[in-house]
Amino acid sequence: MSEDRFPGHKILPYLLIAPSLIVIFIFLIIPFAQSVRESLYVSTPFGTRAIFVGLRNYIRLFSSLDYKSSVVTTFKFSVFVIVVGLSVSLAIAQLLNQKIRGVGFYQIALIWTYAISPTVAGVIWASMFAPATGLIPFIISKLFRGYSLNWMTNGNLALLIVSAAATWKMLGYNIVFFLAGLQNVPDEFLEAAQIDGASSWKAFWSITFPLLSPTTSFLLFVNMLYAFFQVFGLIDIMTRGGPGNATELLVYKLYRDGFIHLNTGFASAQSFVIFFVISIVAIFQLRIATRKAIYSR
Amino acid sequence: MDLKKGFSIFLLLVLCLFFSVNVTTAEPVTINFWHAMSGSRLGVLESMIEGFNSTHPDYKVVPLFTGSYAETLTKYISSYPTGTAPHIVQVYEVGTQTMIDSDAIIPVYEIPGMLGETWDWAQYVIPITNYYSVDGNLWSMPFNSSTAMLYYNKDLFKAAGLDPKKPPTTWKEMEEIGEKFLASGVVEHVYSTGWPDWIFEQALSIHDHLYADNNNGRSGLATQVVFNDDFGHMIFDTWTRLHDKGIYIFGGTEYDANTAFISGQIAMFIQSTSSLAGIIKAAEFEVGTTFYPRFEGYPVGNSVIGGGSLWVTKGQSNEELRGVWEFFKYLGQVDVAITWHKGTGYFPSSIGALKTLLDEGWFSQDQAYLTAFLQILAGRRDTGASTGVRLGPFVAMREDLVSGLEKALAHELTPKEALDEAAEKMNLKLKDYLEFYGQ
Numbered sequence: 001m002s003e004d005r006f007p008g009h010k011i012l013p014y015l016l017i018a019p020s021l022i023v024i025f026i027f028l029i030i031p032f033a034q035s036v037r038e039s040l041y042v043s044t045p046f047g048t049r050a051i052f053v054g055l056r057n058y059i060r061l062f063s064s065l066d067y068k069s070s071v072v073t074t075f076k077f078s079v080f081v082i083v084v085g086l087s088v089s090l091a092i093a094q095l096l097n098q099k100i101r102g103v104g105f106y107q108i109a110l111i112w113t114y115a116i117s118p119t120v121a122g123v124i125w126a127s128m129f130a131p132a133t134g135l136i137p138f139i140i141s142k143l144f145r146g147y148s149l150n151w152m153t154n155g156n157l158a159l160l161i162v163s164a165a166a167t168w169k170m171l172g173y174n175i176v177f178f179l180a181g182l183q184n185v186p187d188e189f190l191e192a193a194q195i196d197g198a199s200s201w202k203a204f205w206s207i208t209f210p211l212l213s214p215t216t217s218f219l220l221f222v223n224m225l226y227a228f229f230q231v232f233g234l235i236d237i238m239t240r241g242g243p244g245n246a247t248e249l250l251v252y253k254l255y256r257d258g259f260i261h262l263n264t265g266f267a268s269a270q271s272f273v274i275f276f277v278i279s280i281v282a283i284f285q286l287r288i289a290t291r292k293a294i295y296s297r
Numbered sequence: 298m299d300l301k302k303g304f305s306i307f308l309l310l311v312l313c314l315f316f317s318v319n320v321t322t323a324e325p326v327t328i329n330f331w332h333a334m335s336g337s338r339l340g341v342l343e344s345m346i347e348g349f350n351s352t353h354p355d356y357k358v359v360p361l362f363t364g365s366y367a368e369t370l371t372k373y374i375s376s377y378p379t380g381t382a383p384h385i386v387q388v389y390e391v392g393t394q395t396m397i398d399s400d401a402i403i404p405v406y407e408i409p410g411m412l413g414e415t416w417d418w419a420q421y422v423i424p425i426t427n428y429y430s431v432d433g434n435l436w437s438m439p440f441n442s443s444t445a446m447l448y449y450n451k452d453l454f455k456a457a458g459l460d461p462k463k464p465p466t467t468w469k470e471m472e473e474i475g476e477k478f479l480a481s482g483v484v485e486h487v488y489s490t491g492w493p494d495w496i497f498e499q500a501l502s503i504h505d506h507l508y509a510d511n512n513n514g515r516s517g518l519a520t521q522v523v524f525n526d527d528f529g530h531m532i533f534d535t536w537t538r539l540h541d542k543g544i545y546i547f548g549g550t551e552y553d554a555n556t557a558f559i560s561g562q563i564a565m566f567i568q569s570t571s572s573l574a575g576i577i578k579a580a581e582f583e584v585g586t587t588f589y590p591r592f593e594g595y596p597v598g599n600s601v602i603g604g605g606s607l608w609v610t611k612g613q614s615n616e617e618l619r620g621v622w623e624f625f626k627y628l629g630q631v632d633v634a635i636t637w638h639k640g641t642g643y644f645p646s647s648i649g650a651l652k653t654l655l656d657e658g659w660f661s662q663d664q665a666y667l668t669a670f671l672q673i674l675a676g677r678r679d680t681g682a683s684t685g686v687r688l689g690p691f692v693a694m695r696e697d698l699v700s701g702l703e704k705a706l707a708h709e710l711t712p713k714e715a716l717d718e719a720a721e722k723m724n725l726k727l728k729d730y731l732e733f734y735g736q
């Protein structure tokens with residue numbers, strides 16, 4: 001194969017892919033191997049001494065109630081971010097895909113959230129909900145005669161607010177892709193459906209939605225990765241995993257155990273477990289998605 | 298050939314020039330200093346360091362803000378093995394045992410000897426140096442020391458028909474005054490706290506109650522926490538009850554709740570003395586301060602020292618170490634210590650600075666600055682329980698306590714269950730720590 005494409009150059013193809021291989025090796029493979037090794041040790045905070053403990057870190061991990069609750073929290077959080085995030089952004093994208101006056105303004109107004117850094121988004125949401133000084137607790141206490149909304153002592157509320165913030169943050173990104181997908185849906189199909197007397201609801205589900213499936217499956221994957229790995233900043237600014245571990249997502253727990261509690265072995269074990277789970281989910285999802293998705297050509 | 302010769306002569310000349318320049322304008326020795334001072338503290342610190350650099354041309358202290366206390370400690374720990382650690386690092390009191398066991402630092406009491414000097418450590422305020430001492434020897438330089446006290450809003454006391462000269466002394470009075478406040482409708486919640494984990498430690502120490510065994514980890518490494526007894530459960534019960542009544546509003550960790558007090562949303566606030574200057578500056582009401590509330594009928598202890606101290610990294614050249622030491626001496630100078638105290642509210646740590654402040658009438662000008670001092674000087678300091686706890690994995694353990702409190706306040710667990718669960722998690726961490734450092 002390679003000889004066909006690069007006649008007379010046996011080494012050239014390897015040279016060409018070498019840079020990316022080296023990068024992958026240095027930044028992914030070696031650290032990965034190191035963390036697998038570290039997950040079998042416990043070490044002092046300064047890393048001066050390490051004791052081999054075999055699978056103890058893993059045993060502790062799986063028998064830890066905190067870890068189980070973190071798994072459940074992460075699951076709830078991801079489902080919220082993916083389901084609510086995708087449906088809301090699809091609805092908004094559908095609305096934005098109409099020929100109305102000033103649609104450009106609305107598009108920008110709804111898309112810009114993606115440009116905000118997680119830190120800024122976290123600060124905005126945290127100050128909106130600050131128990132004693134925030135705007136929303138203030139409005140609620142005025143509306144409901146002194147009811148005090150304190151997400152710092154209400155775990156479910158905190159998780160809801162953090163999930164909403166994370167969803168909001170990702171909304172712009174999802175809308176852009178859905179909008180692009182919607183604009184690729186040929187008008188003729190919809191017109192034909194209209195002539196056949198299909199309601200717009202029916203037309204959406206039978207024509208637009210299936211034609212959007214490549215976009216949807218792509219966004220599904222991206223949002224899952226987002227919910228798992230990219231919400232660290234938001235959590236750190238807003239709740240730091242609290243109150244009482246209520247918003248401690250897996251990736252945040254890993255950070256705290258590894259970098260604040262300096263328990264690198266335990267954190268490495270966690271990272272290996274996350275890696276394992278995510279790979280399985282990713283393979284599964286890509287297979288299903290590519291098989292089910294209807295590509296236009 | 299000629300060209301080559303000419304070139305080597307040129308090179309030689311350049312080298313000579315380079316060395317001679319080096320000799321004549323000797324570069325100042327750089328001292329890197331990592332700290333965690335943000336907000337209004339940062340400006341004060343930077344102006345103090347500028348002062349040092351201009352009065353000590355041989356040295357140049359380079360400060361670097363490395364995030365929160367926990368982040369600074371983490372960065373320091375990861376920098377040490379790679380040889381990029383700073384000369385001086387500011388570590389909060391929670392990290393004390395970790396630093397002692399780190400094998401990465403020089404205890405400060407050894408530094409004057411290493412430089413052929415003697416130094417009288419008794420010139421510092423004893424309850425402060427006690428906290429950072431092992432067997433009577435000082436391991437880190439006290440820098441920003443604080444303790445917890447009760448702040449209150451005198452204007453709100455008046456508005457609620459209460460006497461601003463009679464702030465609560467006990468938790469029972471906290472509750473009574475709290476109920477009066479709620480009945481008056483002046484505020485929706487009455488008090489909050491900063492640093493809930495630390496406020497809990499204060500509640501123990503102020504009643505001379507141990508936090509952990511082995512004399513609070515001061516006579517040997519602690520093997521387990523001992524606060525989950527009747528007394529500890531009572532603290533959690535009280536706080537949960539006050540929270541249920543709406544008197545207490547949980548305001549997050551560290552300094553999150555300061556804005557609630559400054560904006561007059563709450564009438565009382567338990568927080569570090571280090572927030573005093575900031576609160577007085579920002580508040581548009583008369584700020585009162587008083588001692589940390591007590592539980593009646595329990596023994597008297599002392600409030601514990603918090604804040605940070607400065608640790609010196611091992612393996613520096615003699616010149617660098619001298620620079621570090623000169624910097625420490627400078628920070629202890631009366632005028633510098635006073636600038637620090639007035640700008641922040643942290644304790645002036647030397648007796649000389651205290652006397653000068655007294656002489657110039659600072660404390661009578663604003664009595665609020667005296668409260669914390671009287672509190673630590675009045676309490677006992679001959680027991681481990683009143684001196685404060687020292688634990689290896691303290692950073693992580695404190696988080697368990699905060700989660701426990703949050704669970705109790707949210708009624709996820711009963712106060713007793715929440716405290717016991719926290720204690721259990723903390724004991725596991727102590728056990729792991731002993732695996733390395735115990736015998």
